Amino acid sequence: MKYLVQIQGTQAAYDAMAGKPSPGNPAWSEADIAAMFAHMGAINDDLAETGELVDGNGLAEPARTRYVLSGPGGKPVITDGPYSETKEVLAGYWVLDCASLDRVTEIAARVVACPIPEGSTPSPIIIQPIQEAPPES
Incomplete structure (x- = not known):
């Protein structure tokens, strides 16, 4: 089954x-960033080796994003980020093809073990199964 693992x-x-x-x-510090990239790189390498990694990327900061909503008369309303009404955003993701929810949970536990500077607020991880399209009749 495929899962979306979101940080x-x-x-x-x-x-x-x-x-x-x-x-x-x-x-x-530069060392903190290097440790984070090394940790995530090792996870990605392991997932590629096991064949479980379908896709994964870190995402740009909210200040570089754009929010598009349907406005009056169907015209788009476009807002540049960051968004004061949104506290948490999607910072990165993996699409994984794993044998079980237990396996993808093991992987998420490795992600949350990423080194961060002391005093930092840890980032939550969300695991969401990807719903597959029903078979065509």
């Missing part, structure tokens, strides 16, 4: 990685 983040967390601290988000 959440905040604009403040992205800012901390860029050296701009805030409460619960101390500034990251």
Whole structure:
């Protein structure tokens, strides 16, 4: 079965990685960033080796995103990020093809074990099964 494994983040967390601290988000050093990339790279390498990795990427910070909504008369209303009404955003994802929910949960546990600077707020991980289209008749 395929699963979407999502890692959440905040604009403040992205800012901390860029050296701009805030409460619960101390500034990251170059060593902190290197450790995070090494940890995630090792997970990706292992998933590629087992054949479970379908796709995965980190996403750009909310300040570089755009929100599009249908407005009056069906005309799009476009807002640049970050969005004050949204505290957490999708920071990265993996599409995994795993034998069971237990297996994908093991993988998510490795993701949350990623090293982060002391005093940082950990990012939650969400596992969501990907619904498959019904077979064509």
